[in-house]
Amino acid sequence: VRLANLSKWLKGHTRLVRAMPNTPAMIGEGVAGLFPFSKAVTREDREQTETILGAVGATVWITDESQMDAVTAISGSGPAYVFYFIEAVEDAARELGLPVQIAHQLVLNTFTGAARLASSSPDPVAVLRERVTSKGGTTERALASMAKDEVKEAIIRAIHAANERGKELGEELGKE
The missing domain is CATH 1.10.3730.10 (ProC C-terminal domain-like)
Incomplete structure (x- = not known):
């Protein structure tokens, strides 16, 4: 789900992070691609996201949401x-x-x-x-x-x- 759509469905909420984890997260060996929706996502939001998803593996931040399809194709699948x-x-x-x-x-x-x-x-x-x-x-x-x-x-x-x-x-x- 693209973040613009999610933001619209959530009535304009912009402190959103899109995440694509993978199944090795079940044993703490996963990796999740992350993308912040906007500048409204604070440093604390990023840290909290890393803490949550870092508990089940590595995290990587991407710079463009269009890269999330590649993240999904590489590590999600x-x-x-x-x-x-x-x-x-x-x-x-x-x-x-x-x-x-x-x-x-x-x-x-x-x-x-x-x-x-x-x-x-x-x-x-x-x-x-x-x-x-x-x-x-x-x-x-x-x-x-x-x-x-x-x-x-x-x-x-x-x-x-x-x-x-x-x-x-x-x-x-x-x-x-």
Whole structure:
């Protein structure tokens, strides 16, 4: 819901902050994109918003409400993308003969460890990926297969589709 619509529905109230949290907030590992509606939102309002949403994860302030659709496409929907990729890797593990529980543990620990490594490393994720990729090795072969299938491009297109749907929903919800 766009803040202009919310303000109108609330009879002109302007001390509003739009927030887009995500589901990892359920375990204190979420992130919420925040946008203040107007200059009427005080420093104290911002601090209170950060205190409330900071209790369940990180907070980031954006500078333009139009960026909220991108925030939604990236972090609001993002956990589903990660879960989808986890599902695919678990399916592959089972096809390769690993028992369900072992596949599940290997995949979750790999994703968790990789995310923590990316969070704690000063290096860009591309550098971390390159360090895992030995010339002529298994990782190089897997990444080449993904590149051939345009997996990265498909992910980018999917996120653009989510962004567009966010814009559409904002328009639909703003109609009288």
